[in-house]
Amino acid sequence: MNKVTLDKPTPPSHDQLDRPFVFGEYDHLVGVATLPGHADGQTPDSDRPAIIMMTPGMLHHVGPYRMYVQLARGLSKEGFLSFRFDLSGIGESLAVGTSGTSLERATSEAAAAMDLLQSEFGIEKFILFGLCSGADDSVHTALKDDRVTGAILLDACGFATKRFYWQRACSHYLPRVFKPFTWRRSLEKFLPAEDTPASLAIGDDIREFPDRDQAAKEIQSLVDRNVKMRFVYTGGVGHYYNYENQFRDMFHDVAFNDSVSWKYFQKFDHVATLCEDRKLLLTDIVDWTKNTFGTH
Amino acid sequence: MIPAPNNNMPDALVSHVPGFVGAARNHCDSNEQLVDWPTLFERQCELTPAQTAIVFEDESVTYDELNQLSNRIAHYLLDSEVVPEQRIGICLDRSIAAIAAMFGILKAGAAFVPLDPEFPADRLEYMIDDADISHVICDETYKSILPSSVSIVTPGEDKWSRDIANPDISIAPDQLAYIMYTSGSTGRPKGVQIEHRALAAYSYADASEYELQSTDRTLQFSTLNFDIAIEEIYPPLLTGSTVVVRPRNRSDAQNELSDIVEKFDVTAIHLATAYWHEWVDLMRATGARVPESIRLMVVTGEKVSTEHFRRWLTLCDHEVQWFNAYGPTEATVTSTIFKPSADWQGDNMPIGKPLKRYTAHILDAELKPVGKDQTGELFIGGPGLARGYLNRPDLTEKAFVRWNSPTGEVTIYKTGDLARWLPNGDIEFAGRIDHQIKLGSYRIEPGEIEAALNQHPATLESLITFDSIDGKKFLIAYVAHGDNDVTVDELFGHLKENLPAYMVPVRYLLLESFPKTINGKIDRKALPSPASSVVAGAGNYVAPRTELEKELAEIWTEVLNVPQVGIHDDFFSLGGSSLLVTRVITRLSSQLNQEIPVRDFFANPTVASIARHIGRLNQSDQASTDDEHEISRAIRATLPRIQPQFFQSGDASLFGVHYAPVKNKTSHAVVICPSYGHEYARAHRNLQQLGVQLARQGCDVLRFDYAGTGNSTGDEQTSTTDDWIGNIRDATSFTRELTDCERISVIGIRLGATLLSNCDNLNVDLRIYWDPVCHGKQYCEWLEDIHNNTLRNLTRFPVTRKASATPQAFGFELPKSRKQNLSNLKLAEPGFGCKTALLSSEGYERAEFAGQPGNGWTHQWHVVDTRDAIYWHEPTYTERAFSSPESFEAICCLVGESQ
Known part of the structure; x- marks a missing residue:
């Protein structure tokens, strides 16, 4: 039988670093702030930017395989406050019929998250972290909101270059030529597709990248x-x-300075399924944040 | 060449069956020896075995196939030791299987009882109890609404007997065929018992009068709970013709009925009068014509508007046989019919003359025939009469009276309708003697609603009547409440819990006391006008803001016949029905030149939302920010409060989200236990939506994360299943303290269900195990399989990956100790002294479940099978989020039942 169960639930322990919030104009958005590890009940350092995590696709704020929670704890150890939240209609946050495109809605809700952290902790500068569509939302928000001073963009938009096709x-294709199952899969594409039950249909969350010139202009800005x-x-x-x-080749016309860096994890999948990949990825992000925005 | 069966119809009804059980008893006064219905059907199957009997969506069956399927069901029932006249419930949607089930029951000598799944649980329970129903043939969807006392059979190929021969049993013509429940004045519905001979007599009379041919295709449009369905199914299938069952899904077409008729080449339609009125209006508004394929139109149920009949004639480009049919359920569907000539002129549509073998009598209070032009009460006689009311000899005696006719003493049914003879021998309907109300296809005894109202503690007396505008009737509830405080919304809510939706008035008049006559009876004439009634939900009234909203609100007000409609009022809460949706759409088309499919209306059931939808369709949505806010606020007001918080369990702080109901709060709370690993994320959205739905139902809900999972603290690698079982216990205690609820239900999905099954001393009222993992060991092996396949198959990774030194399974670390710990977990046998339900979705491997130690437990569970496709084990869907509407419905029902 369970050895740690108490007869009655007790309040959270004092070293609890996570604090949940309900916010938004209609009290419909839910997020969790993870305080810096040193805080222990004290006010976080308001001079340091906080990291706001934008959810990917339809996944909620825990992230794929708990990636966002693990990142929050890694950042906390380095003295950063982070906030992971769900966009309306995703995860815990409720859909209340707010209008506009999904990018506009995400930008407005990210702004609401910044407002919250500003009023709760006095923080005025923010780093946005986004994976997949969360990266697109982050760029859009950064363009609209001057409070954003940093962005960590995982699998953001991309454009094929000449070398891309050669690679x-x-x-991609050459290694698969000798794999029988890839042939089988290719042939299966010509067979009638099995019907996917309606209950399991994939949501319409196709990403729309800006055209390259627009993306270059946004990054330059x-x-x-x-x-x-x-x-x-x-x-x-890889597609x-x-x-x-x-x-570098995609945005050859952008006048980069040392404020922009990039990294390619060639063997990883899109959400870092393997624990060792996730560890490397999160280490990279935490290290970059620490090195760019200073240690505590 | 298929013979026209109606040529020999009179003879076909007379028994040639050896062993026929003598003269009919009870009300049959004919000397004819009538046969049972299965015999007639089997004769038809011999005549037209290869002819198509039923078409349903893309499926069809021949007469021979339908007969064989019915026989298999009959043999199954006979093997189950069903005895003659045993009542079998049917709770089925329209389908081929549903019709075969009815026939199978008849062929087994049993009687079917339609059970409407829309009815409140206690009404269904009453009917089941009253009819002494032990078995119900039921669609998967509706299993959860039936009491556990009945044995439930879901239609399925594997269920029925393999024996396809006609059952070798003798069915007496006076044997019971079905029981149809109608509204009862004493507060309880009453069961009308129809015998085989009545069904046979009616079917042949109907087929003969309407000249049904083997080439006919009759639309089966009604639900199986009305006797219109009997009319749509039984006579056509004695003529070699085809029954076309209305498709399940709503059509996108603006005129759904015309669309179905044209798509399936329907030739014959039977419609409730109100629906026919709507159809005529819709055709007229959209410039449509009566579909060419129709040759027979039968309108039944209420008084026909002669104006609509004239409109109909202007819409017909070809000859259509049009009939006005009249008949109480007690005389088996239809008793009299009237066929107006093309040049018919009149203000009142007569109800015509009796069907073949039926008799009609207009008598005075002393049961003496009235003279010409005099009004009396209409009585019906003949072999179509019911046996009487089930378990109600008093009512039977009053309604089925013995009468000295010129040819001797016979039984006649007292309809309660006033009528007079016209010079040409037709009958004209002249109203009701009592206060019975016919509303659409429903016959309502006001006393039944009054009895329910009187159960409310604030009610001293009540009276139900109706108001009518433009031929559309609405119930009005007058309630005397003295000094007791009560609101219209409270009474409305009370009735909704106790009566079917069609019996719940939307308009109310609250009085301190009723005006009385000198005899102490309610003085109806002195009651205030219905125009001063209050609409349920009017307290939240928000006035229209734009021209479009104003026009929409006006249309709604007129269609719903309510004094006012606010922009956030729900159409269906105001008494709107699918029938009235058609009327709104007609008006939108004719008044606003705006065409929208029915489906869009269902998705936008408030004036504000439909106005916005129309604005967007026209790309002229000028909604201001203020408007947007108001709409969002209105939507938010319908959703629960969300309270995310942490609570302690052992050394861990568990993350939980509490959904608190905004209104209708009950004393019931629900705890939701998630699954583990990738299934946690897969089910997250669905469980969140379940939480919201349960909160809207009035429950407090807590969803939480186990230690080391989701947002909770705790060591991800070392938390054990014992820790998680403890987490469930603590989450339950936390919920009890947080909400102060007396009753708690706990729902576990997948591994959450398995953990829950091992959690004793919870002291909860209901446990629901949703697709539980049965064997932890197999589960771990399966996780590892998925993981290893993913490493190799180049679908997720750009290159093949090798297993690393970190033991893991599809995204999560799975060290040896945890794997061992999970492997030891098994689904535990029920036995906690509370109701335990197993919820099984499509694709869930029940075989795994059946293979559990202690095989055969399923008899201890309340098993609910749903058609929600989740496919936990199917590699294609391993990470796919899913929706599960049937599971939600089943859970809400189970939780609702235990409140």
């Missing part, structure tokens, strides 16, 4: 504003990004 042929950015790509988006310095 695609060599490192953020560079000019001295927003620190870390672009991280994985092998999970549009597949070599180490593709980012």
Whole structure:
């Protein structure tokens, strides 16, 4: 039988670093703040930016395989406050019929999260972390809100370059030529597809990238504003990004300075399923944050 | 060449069956020896075995196939030792299987009793108890609403007997065929007992009068709970013709009925009068014509508007046989019919003459025939009469009276309708003697609603009547409450809990006391006008703001016949029905030149939301920010309060989200236990929505994360299943303290269900195990399989990956100690002294469940099978979120029942 169960529930322990919040104009958004590890009940350092995590696709604020919780705890150890929250209609947050495009809605709700942290902890600068569509939302928010001083963008938008096609042929198609099951899968595409039950249909969450010139203009605008950015790509988006310095080639016309860096994890999948991949990915993010925005 | 059966119809009804049981008893005064219905059907099957009997969506069956399927069901019932006249409930949606089930029951010598799944649970329970129903043939969807006392059979190929031969049993013509429940004045519905001979006599009379042919295709449009369904199914299938069952899904077409008729080449339609009125209006508004395929139109149930009949004639480009049919359930569906000539002119549509073998009599209070032009009460006689009311000899005696006719003493049914003879021998309907109300297809005894109202503690007396505008009737409730404080919404809510929706008035007049006559009876004439009534929910009235909203609100006000409609009022809460949706859509088309499909209306059931929807369709949505806010606020007001918080369990702080109901709070709380690993994320959205839905039902709900999972603290690698079982116990205690609820239900999904099954001393009222993991060991092996396949199959990773030194399974670390710990977990046998339900979705491997030690437990569970496809084990869907509407419905019912 359970050895740790108490007869009655007791309040959370004092070293609890996580604090849940309900916010938004209609009290419909839910998020969890993780305080810096040193805080222990004290007010976090308001001079340090807080990290706001934007949810990917339809996943909720715990993140794929708990990635966001693990990141929050890693950042906490380095003295950063982070806040993970659900966009309306996703995870714990309720849909209340707010209008506008999904990008506009995400931007408005991210702003509400910043307002909350500002009023609760006096923090005025923010770093946005986003995976997949969360990265798109982060860029859009950063462009609209001057409080954003940093962005960590995991598998953000990408565009094929000449070298991309060569790499695609060599490192994607060639290895598969000798795999019987990839042939089988290719042939299966010509067979009638089995009906997916309606209850299991994939949501319409297709990402819409801006065109390359627009994306370059947006990045340039953020560079000019001295927003620190870390672009991280994985092998999970091999259909549009597949070599180490593709980012440089994609945006060859952007006048980068040292505020922008990028990294490519070639073997990883899109959500870092393997525990060792996730550990490396999170270490990279925490290290970059620490090195860019200073240790405590 | 298929013979026209109606040529030999009179003879076909007379028994040639050896062993026929003598003269009919009770009300049959004919000397004819009538046969049972299965015999007639089997004869037809011999005549037209290959002819299509039923079409339903993309499926169809021949007469021979339908007969064989019915026989298999009959043999199954006979093997189950069903005895003659044993009552079998049917709780089925329209389908081929549903019709076969009815026939199978008849062929087994038993009697079917339609049970409407829309009815409140206690009404169904009463009917089941009253009819002494032990078995119910039921769609998967509705299993959860039936009491556990009945044995439930879901239609399925594997269930029925393999024997396809006609059962070799003798069915007496006076044997019971079915029981149809109608509203009863004493507060309880009453069961009308129809015998085989009545069904047979009616079916042949109907087929003969309407000249049904083997080429006909009759639409089966009604639910199986009305006797219109009998009319749509039984006579056509004695003529070699085809029954076309209305498809399950709503059509996108603006005129759904015309769309179905045209799509399936329907030739014959039977419609409730109110629905026919709507159809005529809709065709007229949209410029549509009566579909070419229709040759027979039968309108029944209420008084026909002659104006609509004239409109109908202008919409017909070809000859259509049009009939006005009249008949109480007690005389088996239809007793008289009237066929107006093309040049018919009149202000009142007569109800015509009796069907073949039926008799009609208009008598005075002393049961003497009235003279020409005089009004009297209409009585019906003949072999179509019911046996009487089940378990109600007093009512039977009053309604089925012995009468000295010129040819001798016979039994006739006292309809309660006033009528007079017209010079040409037709009958004209002249109203009701009592206060019975016919509303659409429903016959309502006001006394039944009054009895329910009187149960409310604030009610001293009540009276139900109706108001009528433009031929559309609405119930009005007058309630005397003295000094007791009560609101219209409270009374409305009380009735909704106790009566079917069609019997719940939307308009109320609250009085301190009723005006009385000198005899002490309620003085109806002195009651205030219905125009001063209050609509349930009017306290939240928000006036229309734009021209479009005003126009929409006006349309709603007129269609719903309510004094006012606020922009956030729900159409269906105001008494709107699918029938009235059609009327609104007609008006939108004719008045606003705005065409929208029915489906869009269902998705936007308030004036504000439909106005916004129309605005967007026209790309002219000028909604201001203020408007947007108001709409969002209105939507938010319907959703629960969310309270995320941490609570302690052992060394861990567990994250939980409490959904608190905003209104209708009950004393019932629900704890939801999630699954583990990738299934935690897969089910998250669905469980969140379940929490919201339960909160809207009035429950407090807590969803939480186990130690080391989700947002909770605790060591991800070392937390054990014992810790998690303790977490469930602590979450339950926390919920009890947080909400102060007396009753608690706990729902576990997958591994959460398994953990829950091992959690004793919870002291809860209901446990629901949703697709439980039966064997921890198999579960771990399966997780590892998925993980290893993913490493190799190049679907997730760009290159094949090797297993690393970190023991893990699909996204989560799975060290040896945890694997061992999970492997030891098994689904535990029920036995906690509370109701335990097993919820099983499509694709859930029940075989795994059946293989559990202590095999055969399923008899100890309340098992609910749903058609929600989740497919936990299917690699294609391993990470796919899912929706599960049937499971939600089942859970809400189970939780509701235990309140």
